[in-house]
Amino acid sequence: MSARVTMADVAEAAGVSRALVSLAYRDAFGVNGDTRRRILDVGDELGYVHNRIAASLASSGATSIGVYLQDLHNDFFADVHDGIRDAVETEARDLVLAVGALGGERDAGSLRALQGARVGVIIGAGILMPDAEVQAFSSRTPIVSIAREVPGVDSVSSDNLAGGRLATSHLIELGHRRIAMLANPPSDGYLGRRAGYEEQMASAGLASRTVEVSYSRADAATAAIALLDGDDAPSAFFAHNDQTALGVLEVLLARGITPGREVSVIGYDNSSVSGAPGTSLSSVDLHGAQLGAAAGRAALRRLADPAAPPELEVTSPELVLRMTTGPAPV
Incomplete structure (x- = not known):
């Protein structure tokens, strides 16, 4: 579609006034929801959206x-x-x-x-x-x-695939073979850390132990308890972010398990809390x-x-x- 599509073209195709089209694109009050959606759909069909961004920012x-x-x-x-x-x-x-x-x-x-x-x-x-x-x-x-x-x-x-590989390789080099990953729920754009972990585990001839958890620290703690109480408990955890790792640390400390000696934990983000005294969490720094x-x-x-x-x-x-x-x- 030509880049010269105008607001007037959208108005004509939608059978409404140019003023109404302007209101719809600005998400202003006074436009019925169904009408607004129809106008935006017509604009999409005509290829108007891309030019509308430029026009809006330039004019407003x-x-x-x-x-x-x-x-x-x-x-x-x-x-x-x-x-x-x-x-x-x-x-x-x-x-x-x-x-x-x-x-x-x-x-x-x-x-x-x-x-x-x-x-x-x-x-x-x-x-x-x-x-x-x-x-x-x-x-x-x-x-x-x-x-x-x-x-x-x-x-x-940040290169999350590389970050996942870094964390997992470090744990493998320390001699860990039973490494569990607490991974975020699969969604667009957030699969690199998990992929890096699973690739490195496969390269080392080790079985992946991926457990999906939410972004809640409490959910991470629940998952850690289940893994520690199960058969062949992990000797190391790789958490998809620092908050998840903190959930694991809470469980270990409550059980009298010393992180880094009996069970290792590595987080992701290197947020300020990870370096706090008493936490001292190993982490992948996203900067x-x-x-x-x-x-x-x-x-x-x-x-x-x-x-x-x-x-x-x-x-x-x-x-x-x-x-x-x-x-x-x-």
């Missing part, structure tokens, strides 16, 4: 940046926010914050709230909705995805503040050039060793 002068964070209880997202703030404050950009939920059930509502705030671009950290839904939201307000690659959307991510800063710069580029093709930036994770990993018990 929207300069504020929306920030979506999945969980304020996870220090990783605080690190991300710090990086975003540092990257955009010199440009005098206002940040508008929305918070989600561990299971992703607030993703859509939070993104809509940011769109309603008329932000020019949204930086999303921890979005769990499928790629297609992220792409649909981004067709109306550009999204910069953090820690997850979304095709067709600006994305800043959250750096990811946030890179996403902030990507958002500024998107505001400056709304029609530019989407960019992908991938950084390398780093293994940070502390007290919770050690040689496999003899």
